[in-house]
Amino acid sequence: MMTALRAARNPSLSVGIFEKNSKLGCNTQISSGSLAAGGTRFQRAAGVVDSPERHAEDILAVSKDEASAPLLLEICRAAPRYVEWLADELDYPVELGLDMPRSGQSVPRLHTDTGRRGGRVLVSALRSAVHRTASVAFVDNSPAVRLLGSADGVMGIEVASSNQRTTTVYARAVVLAADGFAADAAMLARYCPDAVTAFYGGASTSTGEVMRWAIGIGARTRNMAAFLGHGLVVAGHGTRLNPSLPFLGAVLLDSSGHRFVDERGQGYSKLAAILRSLPDRRAAIIWTPQAHEAAMHSELMRESAAAGAFTCYASIDALAAGLKLPPAALRSSLTDHEGHVMTAPLYGTWVTYGILTTQGGLEVDMTGRVRRQDGAAVPGLHAVGGTAAGVSGPSPEGYSSGNGLLAAMGLGWIAGNYLAAA
Numbered sequence: 001m002m003t004a005l006r007a008a009r010n011p012s013l014s015v016g017i018f019e020k021n022s023k024l025g026c027n028t029q030i031s032s033g034s035l036a037a038g039g040t041r042f043q044r045a046a047g048v049v050d051s052p053e054r055h056a057e058d059i060l061a062v063s064k065d066e067a068s069a070p071l072l073l074e075i076c077r078a079a080p081r082y083v084e085w086l087a088d089e090l091d092y093p094v095e096l097g098l099d100m101p102r103s104g105q106s107v108p109r110l111h112t113d114t115g116r117r118g119g120r121v122l123v124s125a126l127r128s129a130v131h132r133t134a135s136v137a138f139v140d141n142s143p144a145v146r147l148l149g150s151a152d153g154v155m156g157i158e159v160a161s162s163n164q165r166t167t168t169v170y171a172r173a174v175v176l177a178a179d180g181f182a183a184d185a186a187m188l189a190r191y192c193p194d195a196v197t198a199f200y201g202g203a204s205t206s207t208g209e210v211m212r213w214a215i216g217i218g219a220r221t222r223n224m225a226a227f228l229g230h231g232l233v234v235a236g237h238g239t240r241l242n243p244s245l246p247f248l249g250a251v252l253l254d255s256s257g258h259r260f261v262d263e264r265g266q267g268y269s270k271l272a273a274i275l276r277s278l279p280d281r282r283a284a285i286i287w288t289p290q291a292h293e294a295a296m297h298s299e300l301m302r303e304s305a306a307a308g309a310f311t312c313y314a315s316i317d318a319l320a321a322g323l324k325l326p327p328a329a330l331r332s333s334l335t336d337h338e339g340h341v342m343t344a345p346l347y348g349t350w351v352t353y354g355i356l357t358t359q360g361g362l363e364v365d366m367t368g369r370v371r372r373q374d375g376a377a378v379p380g381l382h383a384v385g386g387t388a389a390g391v392s393g394p395s396p397e398g399y400s401s402g403n404g405l406l407a408a409m410g411l412g413w414i415a416g417n418y419l420a421a422a
């Protein structure tokens with residue numbers, strides 16, 4: 001939708017969005033909607049000094065993917081522009097998350113909707129804008145089923161409609177924006193075997209077929225083993241906890257009741273890999289009522305609360321009994337990062353590891369054009385968002401908070417601007 005809206009600024013273009021099934025939903029819609037951007041007016045108003053360059057440096061320090069640096073910088077330069085465009089042109093109610101510290105982010109940089117309702121607000125702002133734009137058609141329940149062309153040039157797609165017929169759509173440019181392959185068991189086993197046993201918290205529509213077609217005509221891929229993992233998935237519930245909790249003093253304990261990790265030193269994707277390496281692949285997390293009050297200002301915590309995914313315990317004994325932790329070890333572990341002893345009442349639950357979406361994909365050039373094996377662009381073929389290789393490096397440890405929507409919105413912005421000008 002971002003690409004379509006930007007491309008449609010050129011009045012000579014007609015744009016069609018063929019959507020598999022909007023009722024099944026997309027990852028943007030179920031995401032927290034946190035948009036990472038460095039150098040916005042929202043940051044300036046809050047006295048936060050930041051820039052696209054600093055944003056890119058922070059990401060590279062975690063992803064260690066030097067080869068991605070030039071495109072990453074372009075994407076980070078786009079980020080403050082589209083965050084302000086979302087606010088000004090689409091009436092998306094933006095606020096800077098000053099209370100959303102994240103590992104690897106040197107300054108507050110996540111922007112959200114003012115009510116913290118998550119990605120559905122973002123999707124509805126984009127979809128309303130699409131519907132207002134006469135030269136963009138949104139065609140629902142019409143999955144792409146085939147890519148027309150070869151590495152020498154793509155000329156359109158075939159789409160299926162609900163009456164079992166297929167329609168051929170010829171186009172001067174095809175933009176693949178169908179996200180990754182986390183919902184496809186075979187592709188996951190092939191490229192991200194560590195994620196196969198993880199809880200899957202993404203959309204059912206991320207089945208990777210458009211990526212397979214592009215690979216089939218000779219497109220190059222990058223970083224296919226990378227994915228967005230999550231180490232704060234509540235065991236037995238599948239809801240997530242607010243990633244700010246460790247910064248609010250929450251502690252993580254293994255099943256023997258001992259701390260095993262610097263809670264604030266890990267991004268939640270890296271934490272997923274750490275939990276996976278524990279013998280029973282889960283950890284207890286414990287936090288204070290003060291932390292709880294601050295953390296509840298997020299759609300994640302509200303969902304977890306509604307699901308009954310954590311409990312407030314009136315005493316340490318009740319906490320030990322509720323989480324089945326050895327009381328003596330538990331007591332000795334209840335000291336937060338500042339050295340304060342945590343006293344009851346305390347909140348607690350068990351968390352495990354999950355995968356939300358994949359981060360590897362088709363290699364693209366500086367304008368979002370898909371590269372083929374010899375490095376040249378496949379004429380007429382572009383990829384954005386999770387279908388393109390993201391900015392999180394080669395492994396799940398390389399993900400920085402906000403990288404997913406950065407690749408979706410940022411590459412979408414860049415590709416749409418390119419198409420409008422081309």
Ligand SMILES: Cc1cc2nc3c(=O)[nH]c(=O)nc-3n(C[C@H](O)[C@H](O)[C@H](O)COP(=O)(O)OP(=O)(O)OC[C@H]3O[C@@H](n4cnc5c(N)ncnc54)[C@H](O)[C@@H]3O)c2cc1C
Nearest residue numbers: 020026027028031032034144178179205385386402404405
């Ligand atoms: C629970 C969760 C929370 C997250 N929170 C954040 C966050 O706060 N910040 C952040 O930066 N990232 C977050 N992410 C990651 C982020 O949501 C994704 O990286 C991003 O939404 C990907 O955008 P996309 O446009 O590539 O894919 P999507 O938003 O998934 O859109 C892809 C669309 O393509 C459609 N489609 C698929 N196949 C076909 C086909 N064959 N034909 C036609 N249509 C097709 C799908 O139906 C879907 O509508 C989160 C992810 C999850 C799952």
